[in-house]
Amino acid sequence: MRLGLNLRYLGSLGAGARPRESAQYVREAERLGFSVAWAAEAFSSDAVSLLGWLAAQTSRIELGTAVMQIPARTPAMTAMTAATLDLLSDGRFRLGLGVSGPQVAEGWHGARFEKPLARTREYVDIVRMTLRRKTVAYDGEHYRLPLPDGPGKPLQLGMRPRRKDIPVYLAAVGPANTRLAGEIADGWLSVFLQPEFAHESLAELRTGRERKGVDLRGFDVVAAVPVATGRNVADCADRVRAFTTHYVGGMGSRQHNFYNRLMARTGFPDEAEQVQRLYLDGNLRAAVEAMPQEFLDRTALLGSTDRIADRLQAYAEAGVTTLSTMIFPADVEEGIATLRSLAEAMEKAGIQG
Structure with a gap:
């Protein structure tokens, strides 16, 4: 690799x-x-x-x-x-x-x-x-x-x-x-x-x-x-949280967001729906906060x-x-x-x- x-x-x-x-x-x-x-x-x-x-x-x-x-x-x-x-x-x-x-x-x-x-x-x-x-x-x-x-x-x-x-x-x-x-x-x-x-x-x-x-x-x-x-994994996750939220919540419409579907089919369907709903409703801060730590840790290099x-x-x-x-x-x-x-x-x- x-x-x-x-x-x-x-x-x-x-x-x-x-x-x-x-x-x-x-x-x-x-x-x-x-x-x-x-x-x-x-x-x-x-x-x-x-x-x-x-x-x-x-x-x-x-x-x-x-x-x-x-x-x-x-x-x-x-x-x-x-x-x-x-x-x-x-x-x-x-x-x-x-x-x-x-x-x-x-x-x-x-x-x-x-x-x-x-x-x-x-x-x-x-x-x-x-x-x-x-x-x-x-x-x-x-x-x-x-x-x-x-x-x-x-x-x-x-x-x-x-x-x-x-x-x-x-x-x-x-x-x-x-x-x-x-x-x-x-x-x-x-x-x-x-x-x-x-x-x-x-x-x-x-x-x-x-x-x-x-x-x-x-x-x-x-x-x-x-x-x-x-040193702190949670702090590291916070540095990538807004980036990931933008893709899952906002890169597409409610009907067509490939990243949201990806998150859903890899074990986070409810969280993906919540992040997208908050994001598209204009509650960006709440959407970022709703992005689960576990998904960030699985999809990023942290720590x-x-x-x-x-x-x-x-x-x-x-x-x-x-x-x-x-x-x-x-x-x-x-x-x-x-x-x-x-x-x-x-x-x-x-x-x-």
């Missing part, structure tokens, strides 16, 4: 709040031997600009999007961007994709959130076709290239990519989307993955891999995990280096191949110290990257 760093959004609380801090964290992660740094996007900063900037300030650590939003870009634009970032980073780019959710897709990008699995399959088909410099002609349910009733003609990517097979990752929470990731991607981007329930998700991934006649060997299972280090080392072993034994950590520092010094504590915990756990 390898370590990764998830920067999340510029301008947000925690890692990645300021560009210069992001660069400091990534350079330190590179020095410590972290394998990859990921940048995210929702409706704040975009992932691409930050990674282009970081590519110029690093030399070994890989750089990935976790994720680029499928509703935000055409498949051809995504392929062009991936090829460019891979060239700028000397072959260190990983393309993470996700459908986002109905609120962002329809409210922010004006794209219908319908049949997301079928749309994702076609999207990845076109991205791979483009990166391999094939002439792009595609007749799908959601994408038709060129349009049949206009002057467009099939085109080919006008640059030679550094790599024609840039690794593609899919962000997936639900079982069907996880199976799809196993079938069409090179890696799976998960969030709030609990080692105690990881076997269920890995079974879905295996089903997807079996559809193409392969197994999980070489497939990257990525778990995005919040981290807060310190001392020794305690975190034990939990790292659990993730490795569960089948995670990249643990992508999200830090919540009060300042740069604390952030750097957290990264060093993670590297120390990996060493104590005896985990080889």
Whole structure:
């Protein structure tokens, strides 16, 4: 199992709040031997600009999007961007994709959130076709290239990519989307993955891999995990509580919140319903307070280096191949110290990257 760093959004609380801090964290992660740094996007900063900037300030650590939003870009634009970032980073780019959710897709990008699995399959088909410099002609349910009733003609990517097979990752929470990731991607981007329930998700991934006649060997299972280090576990949990509450309570509508469903089906159905109800009713403080300590402890790395080392072993034994950590520092010094504590915990756990 390898370590990764998830920067999340510029301008947000925690890692990645300021560009210069992001660069400091990534350079330190590179020095410590972290394998990859990921940048995210929702409706704040975009992932691409930050990674282009970081590519110029690093030399070994890989750089990935976790994720680029499928509703935000055409498949051809995504392929062009991936090829460019891979060239700028000397072959260190990983393309993470996700459908986002109905609120962002329809409210922010004006794209219908319908049949997301079928749309994702076609999207990845076109991205791979483009990166391999094939002439792009595609007749799908959601994408038709060129349009049949206009002057467009099939085109080919006008640059030679550094790599024609840039690794593609899919962000997936639900079982069907996880199976799809196993079938069409090179890696799976998960969030709030609990080692105690990881076997269920890995079974879905295996089903997807079996559809193409392969197994999980070489497939990257990525778990995005919040981290807060310190002596008092309860205090550490409080530092990640608002982050987790925001996803479970507010990332989606009452009918469509994938993170809320995930919490419910892993043993906390009543608590998930309560957190979402309070959050969407505007009682944010009460929603944060209602987030159970046990769920936070299962889905984050909290406490001392020794305690975190034990939990790292659990993730490795569960089948995670990249643990992508999200830090919540009060300042740069604390952030750097957290990264060093993670590297120390990996060493104590005896985990080889």
